[in-house]
Amino acid sequence: MPKITPFPLPFPTWSYSKLSLYEQCPRKYKFRYVDSIKTPKAAAASRGTMIHEGVEDFLHDRAKTVPVEAVGFFTHIAEVKTHRPKIEHKIGFDQNWKPIGWEDAWGRSVIDAGYMKKRHAQIQEWKSGKIYDDHADQRRLYATLAYLVWPDIDRATIKTYYFDQGQIKTVTIEPEHVEAIQDDFSQRVYFMHIDDVYAPRPSWACSYCDYSKLKGGPCRKG
Numbered sequence: 161m162p163k164i165t166p167f168p169l170p171f172p173t174w175s176y177s178k179l180s181l182y183e184q185c186p187r188k189y190k191f192r193y194v195d196s197i198k199t200p201k202a203a204a205a206s207r208g209t210m211i212h213e214g215v216e217d218f219l220h221d222r223a224k225t226v227p228v229e230a231v232g233f234f235t236h237i238a239e240v241k242t243h244r245p246k247i248e249h250k251i252g253f254d255q256n257w258k259p260i261g262w263e264d265a266w267g268r269s270v271i272d273a274g275y276m277k278k279r280h281a282q283i284q285e286w287k288s289g290k291i292y293d294d295h296a297d298q299r300r301l302y303a304t305l306a307y308l309v310w311p312d313i314d315r316a317t318i319k320t321y322y323f324d325q326g327q328i329k330t331v332t333i334e335p336e337h338v339e340a341i342q343d344d345f346s347q348r349v350y351f352m353h354i355d356d357v358y359a360p361r362p363s364w365a366c367s368y369c370d371y372s373k374l375k376g377g378p379c380r381k382g
Contacts, residue, residue, distance in 0.1 A: 174349050175268050176298050182352045183294075187360035187379055191371045194358070197378065199370035208288040211323060212272065215286050219247050219273060229288060229323045236321065236328075240284055243275040251305050257342045259308045267349075269305055281306035281316040288323050295320055295329065303333035304341050 182189040191197045214227030219241050226237055252265030262268065274283040283306055287295070299318045306316035317332040333341070360381035371377035 172353050173265060173268060174352070176301055179345070179349060179352060180294050180298070182355075183348070184365060185361040185363070185369075186352075186355060186358040187381070188369060188371055189352075190358035191378060197371070204289055211288050212286055215272075216247055219245065230286070230321075232326055233321050233323065233328075237284075240273055240275070240282075243277060243282075245273040245275040245284070246271070246309070247273050249274060249309070251308060253305070253308055255346070257304075257308070257346075269302060271302060271305070271309075274306065274309065276310045276313060279312060279314045281310045281313045283316065283318040285318065285320045286323065287320055291322055291325055291327065291329070296331070299329065299331045300333065300341050301345060303331055304338045306333075307335070307338055 178189070178193060181192065192199075211227050211229050214223065215230055215237060217223035218226045218237065225231075226234055230237065249271050250262050251269045251271065252260050252262040253267045254260045254264075255266045257267075260266075271283050272285050274281065276282070281303075283302055285299075285302065299320060303316040303318045306318070307313060310316075315332055315334050317330060320329045322328070360379060362381050366372045366379075366381075367374060369375070369377065369379070371379045373380055
């Protein structure tokens, strides 16, 4: 596909969570980010935040160990700690995928932890709950962003730790693949931002959606 024409200014800011939600259901994206309709925070999300904060406390030496949910990966997390990683590191970038301040950014991401060793960037993401297909897409994006944080690296590896599943999923991105991945995301974000219809996309996820008519929400399709 040809490259997309750059966004006119002022441009909307995006993150992976916004794009993922839009691609799951444009109407749900509209309710949350365009109409700003608030919904209660799910118990699973609150639990995930608690686990994240517990691991972060351990990496910052504010706690002697990790949360019980992460004990199975204690050796891995302790190894990460020895490298003095960047923790909850914010990455802002412009439309040309160049680093820029957070407030002025076109795209924004936050990595849970990351460090560089011998020109090899290592990024860690902590997740509770189930393993979903779109997490692989997120790994691709975050691995390319490592090249913004550590410009001199020759490869970037991201590992997603699934505490509840006892699994680790890994991807390594070489420099020659970075541009193609970034172009793919640029195109997807472009179409998200020019959408003025936000057509609903009914699926199995509707039964869990706070905006669905099943839960008394404003959506009439799910």
